[in-house]
Amino acid sequence: MAKIQTLPGFHDFYPEDLKIRNYLFEVWRRVAHRHGFVEYEAPTVESAELYRRKSGDEILSQLFHFEDKGGREMALRPELTPSLARMASARLRDYRKPLKWFQIGPCFRAERPQKGRRREFIQFNADILGDAGTGADAELAALAIETLREFGFGTDEVVLRLSNRDVWNDFLAEQGISFDRAGEFLTILDKLERDPEGVAAKLATLGTSTDAVREFIARDPDPEGPLGRVLADLEARGLATYVETDLSIVRGLAYYTGTVFEVFDRARALRAVAGGGRYNDLAALVSDGAVDLPAIGFAMGNVVLGDLIDQCAEAKVRLLAWLDERTAAQVYVMIADEASRPHALAVATDLRRAGLRVDLPLSPLKFNKQFQAAEAVGARVGVIIGSEFPAISVKDLHHRREVAATADTLAQTVADILAAPGPLIA
C-alpha cells in the first residue's frame, strides 16, 4: 500500500494558504455587498444537459461527468453562469428586477493541469439580471474595477478593456458583409492578436481586410452608442482612467451579446484577471424559451489575482496587514503549575466568550515551552495562571512588559494591550 496523494490538478489549502484565499473571499464579498449585490449558491453538481445545451456535445470531454444509480447524467460544474441562468429562470417571479447576484465557489474542468490552470479552481461571479440597459453594464464593470481598487491596485496596475460586439454591426454594414455572418466574423476577429496571418486570409474570404478592421478599431466610439454610454457612466464614477475601449476584444464564445470586457494587468504579463459580458439569450436556452431575461456578468479567478497581488507593493501591504490581524490566537493562557489548570480553563473560557482568540496548553507543558507555544500561535498577550490565583499576571509578549490583574480586571487589561501599537510582526 502506497501513501495516498492529492490528485493532480487539485490543491490542498493548508491554513497559511487558506488564509490568503479567505482574504480574497472577504474582499470579493465586501465590495459586492457595497454595490448592493446579494450572494446565492448553486449546487456543485448539475445535470450534464445544462452545459451541453449552452456549449454543445464537445463540452462533455472537458467536464468531470458521471451517472447516478438512476442513470442521470451529472457533471461537476465547470462555471457558475449556467446554474445562475437556471436558478433565476425557475423563480423569476419571486424577485424584483434587476437581480444583482454573486457567487463564490469552486468549479472543475477535466483538462490536463498546467501552470495557473487547475482542475479545481475558485470563481467569483457577479451578474445583473433583468436590466438590458447600459447602466447595468457600467454598474457591473464598476464592480470589477472597485474590487481591484479595494485590493490596492491603481491605474498603473490594471486596466479594463471595454468592447461591444454590436458595434461591429456598423462595420459589417460599411463593408457590405451580411449580418448572418456576424458570428463567423467575430470568431475570426477573436484571433486577431494570436494568429494575424490566418485572420487576414479568413477576413479576405468575407470581403474585408485586417487594415479595415484595424482602422475601425482605432475610431473613437460614438458617445450616443452603447459603448459611449457605458464609458460616460464609468467616467461619472471617477473610473475612466481604469478603462480603455478596445474593440478587438470580442470574447470567443457565440454566447455573448453586446457589451464585453476583460481586465488585465497593465504589463500584459498575465492572463486576464477577470472577463465578462452580456448574455441576453442564456435564460431562454436553459428554460426552453419560457423565460426571457437580459443578463450581464463577469467572473474573476483566484489564481491570476494571487499572482497580481504578488507583483503590487500596495496590494501586498494590504494583504499582510489583514493577515497580521488574524493570528491563530491573540492571547495564550499559561499554566504555571498543573494544579491551577481548572482556573486556567475558566479564565480561557471567559476570555473566549468575550470574543478573543485564545489558546492554552491542552496537556502539561513546561513553562518555558509555553512561551514558545504562545509565539507560535502569534499571541500578543500571555495570561499567567498560577498558585497565586485569583491574582493573574498579564504579559505584553511584544514589549516584554508585565502587569497584574484579577479575574474582574483581566478582560480590560488584555484589551488595553491588544489596542496598543505593537512592533511589526515578520
Place this chain on the structure above:
Amino acid sequence: MAKIQTLPGFHDFYPEDLKIRNYLFEVWRRVAHRHGFVEYEAPTVESAELYRRKSGDEILSQLFHFEDKGGREMALRPELTPSLARMASARLRDYRKPLKWFQIGPCFRAERPQKGRRREFIQFNADILGDAGTGADAELAALAIETLREFGFGTDEVVLRLSNRDVWNDFLAEQGISFDRAGEFLTILDKLERDPEGVAAKLATLGTSTDAVREFIARDPDPEGPLGRVLADLEARGLATYVETDLSIVRGLAYYTGTVFEVFDRARALRAVAGGGRYNDLAALVSDGAVDLPAIGFAMGNVVLGDLIDQCAEAKVRLLAWLDERTAAQVYVMIADEASRPHALAVATDLRRAGLRVDLPLSPLKFNKQFQAAEAVGARVGVIIGSEFPAISVKDLHHRREVAATADTLAQTVADILAAPGPLIA
C-alpha cells in the same frame, strides 16, 4: 427540449436561504477562531482509494466516483476527516503540535435523497491532531458546546452525551470476554436502543447480557479514568450542565478509539446535531504507517442545526437580528431627474467607498417606484439627487424624516441615521 431542473438531492441556495447558511458559517468560524483553531480546505475530489482504505470496498457504492482520462479513480468526498488525515500526515513536520484545524465545506453521498439527507450537504469539522490527552478531548467537546451556546442554545435545548470506548474494556474484563472481540461487542452495543431483542441474543453468544450491560452503563465514571478527567475539565469550564455521560454511545464505526460523543436536542426529536471522537489510527492508515498521529474531531451539519434553530426562540432571535443587519442595501440613491444621474453615480461611488451598502436605479425609473425599490432592498436611508445638486436631501425611510446635506456632510448624515434606532423590520 425540457426545462433543466436541479438534480434530486441537490439544493439551490437562493439569496434568502444562503444568508441563513452564511450565518451558520460565520458563527462556526467565529467560535472556532476564539478557540485557537485555524481553517484549512481539502480538495472536493480525492482519490477513491482514500475512502476505500478507511472504510473498505463497500463504501464505493455510497460515493459519486468516476475516472479521469488517465484512468485515476476519483470520488467526491463523502466526509472531511480522511482528507485531513492525508494532509496532516503529508506535512506533519511543518507544524507545531497540537494542530487545531477546522474546515467548512460541502460533502457528497450517492444515496437516495430523503428528509434531512441530501446528496450534497455541508459539514463543519474541527479536529485536534498530535495530542492524545484528555485535555484535547475536553477542548474539542467544549468547542462543540460553545458553538451551540453562541447560536443561543441553553442546557434545556442541547446535551452532549459523552462516552469512551476504552471504558468498555473494564466490562469485557469483568465478564471474561476476550479483548479480541471488543470490536464485535461495540458493534452489537451500538444497536442497543434500536434493536434490543437482536442485541440481547447477540450479547448472549458473547456470554453476557443486556442486564449486565445496563448495570455497567448506570455506574458513575471513575474520576481518575479518561471519562472522569474529560468531565472534570468541562466542569472547570462551566459546561458540566451541558454534558451527560452515556456509555451506550459507542459510534458504530471501527474507526474510533477512546473518547466519543454525540450532541442531541434534549427532546431527542431530531438526529444528532454533532458527533465525534478519537481516531488515533487513521493517519497511519492513509500514510501507509509513515505517520503516527493521535487525533480527535467532530462534525456538525447544517440541516439538523437549522431545524434546531427553528425550535428555539433565543436562537431565532439571534438569527433574525443578524439577518436584519444584512439587508441588500443600507442606502438607496434616488435620481429625481435623469440629468442628475452623473451626480448620483458619483455620490453612490463615494458612499460605497466609505463602506456602505448602496444601491441605485441602473435604468431610468419613476421617482415613486424608486421608493419601492429602496424598500425592496431593505434600505434605511434614501439619498435624493436632483437638479438642486450639490444640495442633497437625505430621508430616514423608517421614520419618514428628511434632512438636508451637501456632498461634504453626506457620509456623516447617513451614518447618523443608520446609527439611530429604527423600528423593527418584519
